[in-house]
Amino acid sequence: MSTKTHSKNVMVTTGGAITQWGSRHILMVPLNQLEPKQKPKHTKRNSAQWAAPYDCRFQDVFGFTTINSNYQIAPIEIDLVQPCAIVKPLWVPTSASSILKFFRDVRVTVGTKSVIVNVRDSENEESEASKILARLRHSGPSPEVMRQAVLDSEVVDFQSAIRPEVVRLLGAYVSKNRDSNDRRDLIAVGSAIRKMVSYAQGSELGSLAEILDSGGRVTVPIEIELEVAKTVVRRLTKHPELASLIGDELENRLWEITQTYVNPRLIGRPKYGATALNAFLALLLLRGKHAQEAIKWVKASSTTWFKDSARSRSKKLLEALRAQVTSDTYETASKFVFEFVNQN
Amino acid sequence: MPAHRIQDQPSAIKFADIAAQDAACGENFIGHVGISIENRDDLTKSSRVLRLAHMGPPLQRDTDEVAQEIDVVGSTELTADEQSRIALFIDELEFEYESEKARPKRQYMIKPHFVADDEDKFPFPRFSCGGFVIEAYRDIDIDLLKTDSASLPVVNIETLIKAYPDHERRLRHKKLRALYGLEEDGPWPVVLSGYVCHALNRSSVECRSAPYTAQAGDEYFPSGGRS
Numbered sequence: 360m361s362t363k364t365h366s367k368n369v370m371v372t373t374g375g376a377i378t379q380w381g382s383r384h385i386l387m388v389p390l391n392q393l394e395p396k397q398k399p400k401h402t403k404r405n406s407a408q409w410a411a412p413y414d415c416r417f418q419d420v421f422g423f424t425t426i427n428s429n430y431q432i433a434p435i436e437i438d439l440v441q442p443c444a445i446v447k448p449l450w451v452p453t454s455a456s457s458i459l460k461f462f463r464d465v466r467v468t469v470g471t472k473s474v475i476v477n478v479r480d481s482e483n484e485e486s487e488a489s490k491i492l493a494r495l496r497h498s499g500p501s502p503e504v505m506r507q508a509v510l511d512s513e514v515v516d517f518q519s520a521i522r523p524e525v526v527r528l529l530g531a532y533v534s535k536n537r538d539s540n541d542r543r544d545l546i547a548v549g550s551a552i553r554k555m556v557s558y559a560q561g562s563e564l565g566s567l568a569e570i571l572d573s574g575g576r577v578t579v580p581i582e583i584e585l586e587v588a589k590t591v592v593r594r595l596t597k598h599p600e601l602a603s604l605i606g607d608e609l610e611n612r613l614w615e616i617t618q619t620y621v622n623p624r625l626i627g628r629p630k631y632g633a634t635a636l637n638a639f640l641a642l643l644l645l646r647g648k649h650a651q652e653a654i655k656w657v658k659a660s661s662t663t664w665f666k667d668s669a670r671s672r673s674k675k676l677l678e679a680l681r682a683q684v685t686s687d688t689y690e691t692a693s694k695f696v697f698e699f700v701n702q703n
Numbered sequence: 704m705p706a707h708r709i710q711d712q713p714s715a716i717k718f719a720d721i722a723a724q725d726a727a728c729g730e731n732f733i734g735h736v737g738i739s740i741e742n743r744d745d746l747t748k749s750s751r752v753l754r755l756a757h758m759g760p761p762l763q764r765d766t767d768e769v770a771q772e773i774d775v776v777g778s779t780e781l782t783a784d785e786q787s788r789i790a791l792f793i794d795e796l797e798f799e800y801e802s803e804k805a806r807p808k809r810q811y812m813i814k815p816h817f818v819a820d821d822e823d824k825f826p827f828p829r830f831s832c833g834g835f836v837i838e839a840y841r842d843i844d845i846d847l848l849k850t851d852s853a854s855l856p857v858v859n860i861e862t863l864i865k866a867y868p869d870h871e872r873r874l875r876h877k878k879l880r881a882l883y884g885l886e887e888d889g890p891w892p893v894v895l896s897g898y899v900c901h902a903l904n905r906s907s908v909e910c911r912s913a914p915y916t917a918q919a920g921d922e923y924f925p926s927g928g929r930s
Contacts, residue, residue, distance in 0.1 A: 510806045516824040546801040553799060557826035582798045589795065593820055627787065633795040664784035668791055671844055 488515045495528040505532070506547040513550040522558040529555045530566065537570055537583055549586045556590035561604020564594065568608035571616070581630045584616055588637035595644035596679050599692030602645050613638040614649040621660050636668055640676060643695040650695040658702065673700045706777030706903040706924070709751050715744040716776045719789040721836055722753055723775040723900050723924070728865045731923045733775065733897035736833050738789065740764060746776065756793045758835040760811035761803035764793065775924055777903030779845055779910040788843045799827045813863070814884035816850055816894035833894045846914040847902040848894065855892035856919040866895055866922070897922040 494508035509532055517525050529551040536544040556564065567587050573579050591609070595602055620626060620635035642653040657669055673696050680693045706721075707714065708731075716722060716739045726734025737757025746753065753773045754765035765771060781789070812818050816834030820827050830838060840847050849855070863885070864871045873879040877888070885891055895917075901924065902915035920926040 507805070510802050513802060513826065514806070514824060543805070546798070546805065549798055550802045553826040557820070557822045585795070585798060590826070593826070594822075597822065629790075630794045630798075632787070632791045636791065637795070664787040664791075667784060668788050668842075671788075671842070 488517050488521075491515055492517065492521060492525065492528075495525070495532075502541075502544070506543055509547040510550050513554045517558070526555050526558050526563055530563075533570055537579070545580055545582060548583060552583070552586045553590050556587075556594050559594070561601045562606070564591065564601060565604070565606040565609050567591065568606070568612050571609070571612035581634055585630055585634040585637065588613060588616065588634055588641050591641040592637050592644060592676075595641065596676060597683060599644060599680065599684060599688060602647075602692070605645060607647065610642065610645050610647040610649055613641050613645070614653065617642060617649075617653050617656060621656055621662070621665065623660075623662055626660075626662050626665055632665055632668070636665065636672060639669060640672060640696075643673070643699060644676070644692070646691075646695055654695065654699050654702065657699070670700065704778055704780075705905060706775055706900045708775050708924070709746050709748055709773065711748055713744060714746045714776055716746060716753065717742050717778065717781070717786070719781050719786040720776060720778040721899060721903055722755060722771070722773040723777075723896055724771060725774045726865055727868050731925065732865050733895070733900055733922060733924050734866055734868075735771075736836050736896040736899045737771065738793070738836055738839060739776075740793075746773070756797075758811065758830050758832040760800075760832075762793075762796055762800035762830075762835070764797060775900050777900060778907070779840070779847075779903065780907040781843075785843045785845075789839055792839045792842045796828070812884050813867070814891050814893050815852075818884070831894060833896045833899050836899055837894065845911055847910060848898055849914045849916050850894055852892040854916050855894065855898075856917055856921070857890035857892050858895065858922070859890045860888075862895075862922060863889075863891075863893065895922040897924050900924040901926070 491508055491512050494504065495512060509529065512525065512529065533548050533551045533555070537548050539545060539548075552567075552570070556567070559567075570587055571579055571584060591613070616638040617635055620631045621639070625631045626635060639653055639657055642650050657666060660666055676696050677693055677700060680689055680696070684692060706723075718739060718741060720739045721736060722739050723733045723736040726732045728734075735757065737755035739753055740756050741754045743753060751773050752770045754767070754770045755773075756762070756764045757771070763769075811831065812829040812834070813831050816831045817838050818825070818829045828838075834850075837848055837850065860874060863874055867874060870883075874883075874885070885893075898915070898917040898921050901917065901921045903910060904924075905915065918926065
């Protein structure tokens with residue numbers, strides 16, 4: 360599929376012309392022209408910072424940058440077929456010079472009531488993957504641009520040859536941002552973990568132990584622990600053979616999580632049960648030195664619902680493994696899962 | 704208690720029970736369904752705003768500020784343990800859907816109702832709104848609805864547009880609707896929200912003993928359109 364850029368007019372409700380900027384058509388929204396159609400549902404941001412032309416779905420609008428008290432620039436991609444749905448931010452001006460260049464190039468003045476819309480067909484996957492990889496490689500962009508690159512990378516299919524590099528770049532992003540106090544960074548870290556694990560091989564999976572190591576902070580955010588444990592379960596269910604390539608460290612961290620959270624005082628708290636369940640299942644699939652202890656630990660738990668969940672999920676794991684692997688591999692891979700199911 | 708429309712007399716709903724909304728087209732066509740995240744005993748026609756966990760998309764846990772006007776409630780009389788397990792199911796998925804709020808929505812799937820994670824492009828599961836409810840209940844070993852293609856009524860594009868009016872242009876576009884799993888020109892066997900209401904319109908024992916088989920017309924609740 361080829362990439363096309365169209366200068367087709369789309370529905371513009373805040374007035375003004377569509378203006379081309381370079382090869383793009385950019386949406387530029389004078390702040391004082393904007394009245395949100397509805398309050399944002401999914402964000403705690405001040406609604407005054409957000410704006411959208413009518414008919415745009417509010418929660419789909421991202422990447423607005425306040426230029427001054429009069430303008431916001433929203434470089435966005437508009438779906439050609441559904442032109443009123445804002446799909447994706449393309450570019451965010453990051454410096455005074457780029458903002459001035461933008462104004463000069465599009466010849467917008469304070470009096471201009473313009474809406475400039477980027478319209479293009481969906482690009483082919485390969486081209487999109489290359490662009491995202493280039494953004495991930497570039498170490499200089501603002502946190503906002505980098506976050507978006509990481510989020511976008513999650514839903515792109517990278518070619519096999521570049522997957523190791525993608526894993527490395529996402530790993531670097533996770534290391535740098537997992538201790539962030541900015542929730543937006545943690546959300547991107549979650550995306551990075553899911554993508555990394557879905558591409559990682561044995562030793563790369565082992566390096567997840569570093570993410571779970573609390574390091575200098577008091578605790579690793581529970582969301583990060585959950586994403587690691589959950590994605591390890593997903594990966595090992597599809598590739599049980601990777602278990603033998605993963606070092607002890609990851610298993611040790613998952614065992615710590617299981618021991619700590621399978622505790623009546625903690626397990627009912629939001630996300631603790633889900634994290635404990637996935638850490639436990641990961642231990643069964645890793646088939647290491649803590650698998651047997653983990654089974655005893657969960658069996659001894661007084662929390663009935665957690666044990667019911669563990670039993671039900673283990674049965675489903677057995678079914679998934681049976682469907683996934685040969686009978687020889689199944690016997691090895693399912694050893695501890697099978698043991699847990701049959702002891703309950 | 705079997706599924707029922709909210710009336711002038713108060714209805715009750717508990718955490719992890721199911722609530723549904725009429726579609727914009729009216730006529731009792733059910734447009735959306737989700738899981739209650741609060742206990743209430745005062746739902747009436749004039750007071751029917753409820754907090755849900757639901758596949759918007761993306762997955763959303765409502766707050767006091769953002770909640771849903773609901774029209775139908777249904778329950779399988781879950782135990783406290785089952786409620787905790789549903790909470791775990793929601794917790795497990797919630798954070799991965801946070802990412803979806805900051806990029807183009809790709810986590811929604813119409814056909815089938817649920818697609819497991821894959822290792823190439825989507826390292827997360829995808830659901831329809833009805834699919835999210837059905838899979839949450841399957842996770843606690845309650846199978847509400849038969850969802851194999853052979854058991855589902857087929858629906859045409861016009862019915863799908865009633866269910867997803869905001870996506871009309873995409874649904875009418877052959878290539879774009881394929882992104883939702885809708886190949887070719889249909890009709891397609893699709894799980895619609897109304898089917899979940901009919902599945903719940905049985906006793907708790909029936910709901911737990913066998914999945915419901917949806918019938919043509921079950922996209923309305925009650926079946927058959929205008930009440």
